[in-house]
Amino acid sequence: MGNERHTTLGIISVIHGENGSRFPYSNTLFINDEMKAVIDTGAGEAPLSELKQNKRIDLVINTHFHFDHIAYNYLFSDSANLINERESKCFRDRRNIGVNLGIEEVYGSEEVDRWLNRISHPDTRQSPYSPQNNHKWWLSTTRFDGDYPWGHVFDFGKTKMHVIAAPGHSEGFCCMYFPDDGIVYVADIDLTSFGPWYGGTDGDIELFIESCRRIEILDAETYITGHEAGILKKREFQTGLDIFLEKINERDYRVLAALKEPVTLEDIAGQGLIYGRKYHVDEWVYMWNYLMTKKHVERLVRLGQATQNDNTFVQK
Numbered sequence: 001m002g003n004e005r006h007t008t009l010g011i012i013s014v015i016h017g018e019n020g021s022r023f024p025y026s027n028t029l030f031i032n033d034e035m036k037a038v039i040d041t042g043a044g045e046a047p048l049s050e051l052k053q054n055k056r057i058d059l060v061i062n063t064h065f066h067f068d069h070i071a072y073n074y075l076f077s078d079s080a081n082l083i084n085e086r087e088s089k090c091f092r093d094r095r096n097i098g099v100n101l102g103i104e105e106v107y108g109s110e111e112v113d114r115w116l117n118r119i120s121h122p123d124t125r126q127s128p129y130s131p132q133n134n135h136k137w138w139l140s141t142t143r144f145d146g147d148y149p150w151g152h153v154f155d156f157g158k159t160k161m162h163v164i165a166a167p168g169h170s171e172g173f174c175c176m177y178f179p180d181d182g183i184v185y186v187a188d189i190d191l192t193s194f195g196p197w198y199g200g201t202d203g204d205i206e207l208f209i210e211s212c213r214r215i216e217i218l219d220a221e222t223y224i225t226g227h228e229a230g231i232l233k234k235r236e237f238q239t240g241l242d243i244f245l246e247k248i249n250e251r252d253y254r255v256l257a258a259l260k261e262p263v264t265l266e267d268i269a270g271q272g273l274i275y276g277r278k279y280h281v282d283e284w285v286y287m288w289n290y291l292m293t294k295k296h297v298e299r300l301v302r303l304g305q306a307t308q309n310d311n312t313f314v315q316k
């Protein structure tokens with residue numbers, strides 16, 4: 001049955017990420033079938049190196065392009081590396097990572113080039129608050145072997161894995177569903193206390209909610225999150241999901257309260273309503289705080305609770 005680093009659920013095992021699978025680590029799935037596959041490579045160097053020493057890995061499949069799900073792709077240099085077809089552009093040309101994460105919108109396209117230069121060097125100074133300067137971004141996006149569409153069914157021998165579209169967290173985000181085993185890997189529908197993340201320019205609040213509601217009614221008894229919670233029974237997942245999605249409403253209230261007087265997006269973002277101000281020293285945390293705040297302001301306008309005049313927003 002494995003040690004504390006693994007939980008075996010038949011042919012499928014969970015390799016628990018380091019540090020309790022807190023970001024930037026995540027849980028990795030290992031499919032020990034005729035075709036041996038790894039789903040997401042965020043568990044950490046030690047557990048994944050150990051796996052690689054003991055098993056032949058044919059396929060590495062990334063659910064999406066975010067750092068914490070691709071970080072250790074580079075360890076699997078003998079395996080074919082696949083990502084969803086909407087985000088394969090991020091592996092074909094790394095500039096698209098910078099575009100999707102928001103660098104181009106918030107800091108301009110030249111900053112995307114400066115960022116690529118920073119991650120190309122292994123000795124760039126790291127930020128304590130985000131993996132923005134991590135050289136693994138570079139290493140793990142060097143190779144690309146193919147993509148898969150939403151709806152695709154992987155056949156590993158005895159096990160079949162269905163790719164379930166779940167956009168909102170990122171443009172091509174998907175959950176991996178094993179109908180014969182009653183298992184679904186939900187990756188970043190992770191039920192963390194932070195709440196849903198849709199900070200990239202490709203993130204979308206309404207799509208995030210819709211995707212969650214589709215995932216929770218899959219015919220599955222076991223839900224595996226990418227972070228923290230880990231392996232949950234369906235009922236636990238559904239209860240946790242309601243609390244998780246409620247964070248979106250809480251953010252709406254906080255942002256709406258900040259619109260008592262007309263304010264610009266920069267003014268509201270500076271208040272640190274999503275990520276606290278002390279973390280804004282990291283340009284990427286500020287960027288995600290700005291973009292998530294902006295999405296809430298735009299949502300409040302769509303819901304008729306706020307209105308825009310030139311570059312300011314105010315409660316209706």
Ligand SMILES: [Zn+2]
Pocket residue numbers: 064066069169188
């Ligand atoms: Zn993610």
